[in-house]
Amino acid sequence: MKAKLISVVAAAVLAFAGAVAAAGPANAAPQREQLVGQGVDSCAAPSLSQMSAFWNNTPYSAWGVYIGGIDRGCSQPNLTKAWVASVTNQGWHLMPLWVGPQNPCASGFDHFSTNTTTAYSQGKAEAVKAWNAMSALGMATNSPVTYDLEAPGSSTTTCINATKAFVRGWVAQLHVAPAQTAGVYTSTCSGFIDQFTTSPAPDFITGADWDGVLSTSSMSCVSTSHWTQHQRHKQYRGGHNETWNGVTINVDSDCSNGPTLALAPFSGNSACL
Amino acid sequence: MKKILVVAAGLVLAACGTAQQTLPVANEGVAHQGNQLAKVTPDASGLVYEHSTDGGRTWQRSTLHLDLPTRQAVVALSPDGARAGVMATLPGSASTGGLPALFTGPAAGPLAARQAPVAGDVAWVGSRLVLVGGPQRSLVYSSPDGGVTWQKLDGGGRFNVPATAPSHGAPLTTADGVTVPVTAHGRPSTVRLDTSKDGVTFTKGVVVTLSGDAAPGVAVPVAVTGPDAYVVVDPSGVLHVVHATTQETITPSGLPGPIESLTFTDAQHGTAQVAHACTSKDGCDHTVTPMVTDDGGHTWR
Structure with a gap:
């Protein structure tokens, strides 16, 4: 399954490298597409007019949206099926994120169990919830979705094993046909990413590495031999205000060489490779 | 040293000031008392x-x-x-x-x-x-x-x-x-x-x-410039200079790009650190620049 996915994604990149952004047919459902380029993510999805302000003559092609989960920070009054259709028609690539229960060693959140069997089941349950949320938003069955897994200050062996089990459950359930593309977001130096390679492994990672470097190849603490087949997004800068076309939004900065939700593939900034 | 104080709606600034206190680097992580x-x-x-x-x-x-x-x-x-x-x-x-x-x-x-x-x-x-x-x-x-x-x-x-x-x-x-x-x-x-x-x-x-x-x-972003005196950085690019209950809106020249933060290191002499980013489709560098104004925030260099 994974080898097939990787070959499909790689072929998409080769076929569309250098292409100019182009939205698909007006009524097509957004689906998994490849992106090489810059994006941002924000706690709450902006309004359509604010999205337009950040689209026109800006470096950005992708937006991370927090579609649900018990630990999600912000409500999402703008995030509807119509919103998804509108922004993807404009050409945006979306990076859906799910913020469910967290590592038991991470303070301040709801947690999954320290028992690995229970954690695995909870991972599967969160995948089902994410699937349902994405379906309600009109996202296609092969859509990528990322689990937002915040880094604990420090982690015990028990928490590490529970987290690995949880992620395996998350991925396994998303791979049930019709298979989705499973991702995990976490700090690259949390010590987890390179431990997520046990099958079933995530199809891609979103690494938080605030080094300011627009390159998914350059990720602190992540082996260069892992996640190499167009399987990386990188959050290279944390929250800050940006103003484009008179609109200011607090965003994190992202660089992509991986799957997104869109109407067409796009290669906008090769620095992100 | 010649020292000219300019007061504009509560923003106390100076021109041709004395030797500036030297801050170590242009860095958001700096505080002084x-x-x-x-x-x-x-x-x-x-x-x-x-x-x-x-x-x-x-x-x-x-x-x-x-x-x-x-x-x-x-x-x-x-x-x-x-x-x-x-x-x-x-x-x-x-x-x-x-x-x-x-x-x-x-x-x-x-x-x-x-x-x-x-x-x-x-x-x-x-x-x-x-x-x-x-x-x-x-x-x-x-x-x-x-x-x-x-x-x-x-x-x-x-x-x-x-x-x-x-x-x-x-x-x-x-x-x-x-x-x-x-x-x-x-x-x-x-x-x-x-x-x-x-x-x-x-x-x-x-x-x-x-x-x-x-x-x-x-x-x-808001900067404090003195007792009951502030500068509010509007997303549109204008500055709102506030002193007590009075407000003045000015259109500054010389300030680079959209401003992420404005911090006066020496409001009396008009020196500030200005953080800005992302000014074009091709460039998105985050930069902190020391700048100075001597006319109440209208012009910067």
Whole structure:
């Protein structure tokens, strides 16, 4: 399954490298597409007019949206099926994120169990919830979705094993046909990413590495031999205000060489490779 | 030395001033109280904290260990210069507003790691520490003991923060307490300058109406320029100069790109650090530039 996915994604990149952004047919459902380029993510999805302000003559092609989960920070009054259709028609690539229960060693959140069997089941349950949320938003069955897994200050062996089990459950359930593309977001130096390679492994990672470097190849603490087949997004800068076309939004900065939700593939900034 | 003071709607600035106090680098992680300076810079093991009591001529250095590397950190000195607080925001999603790593202690060091409820910005009010941050910067906390224990002052929970929640800007240390700018999102958006003398009880202050669009989560930058005097940086690019209950809106020239933050290092002489980013489709560099104005903020160089 994974080898097939990787070959499909790689072929998409080769076929569309250098292409100019182009939205698909007006009524097509957004689906998994490849992106090489810059994006941002924000706690709450902006309004359509604010999205337009950040689209026109800006470096950005992708937006991370927090579609649900018990630990999600912000409500999402703008995030509807119509919103998804509108922004993807404009050409945006979306990076859906799910913020469910967290590592038991991470303070301040709801947690999954320290028992690995229970954690695995909870991972599967969160995948089902994410699937349902994405379906309600009109996202296609092969859509990528990322689990937002915040880094604990420090982690015990028990928490590490529970987290690995949880992620395996998350991925396994998303791979049930019709298979989705499973991702995990976490700090690259949390010590987890390179431990997520046990099958079933995530199809891609979103690494938080605030080094300011627009390159998914350059990720602190992540082996260069892992996640190499167009399987990386990188959050290279944390929250800050940006103003484009008179609109200011607090965003994190992202660089992509991986799957997104869109109407067409796009290669906008090769620095992100 | 010739020294010309210019007063424009409360913004006290100077031209042809005396030799400027030399700040170490253009860096957001710098604080000063009189001749005392503190700064934080990232290094391989975390942060380097430096403290000077002689205006930057000599420095004492120490290292603050971080569990995760970051380049986002702020430092605050208490009004008497006795205490310091360093808040680093560790990589975490926009859903959390980043993860906190707080250190407090005597300004001369050593600083000790503390548990903070959210990542954000800190300021001292006497011996009390005020913290704003969290998702959409909707939360305000206060600590009576330098970050050991916390009391939530404003905001709801940490999850599912309403889109209508106001966003709190970096708390600004003033002569008689602290000011927290509160951005309310709407059409139009506004900034209210709330003040507190004890870091616990806040008084609602002047409201500035913005002409630009500040989305939920945006805390509009505000700089303090003197007693009851502020500059509010409008997303549209204009500056609102506030003094007590009077306001003047000016269109500045010479300021680079959209401004992320404006901090006066010496308001009397008009020197400031201006952080800006992303001015073109091809370039998105984050830069902090020392700048000066000598005509009340109308022109900058």
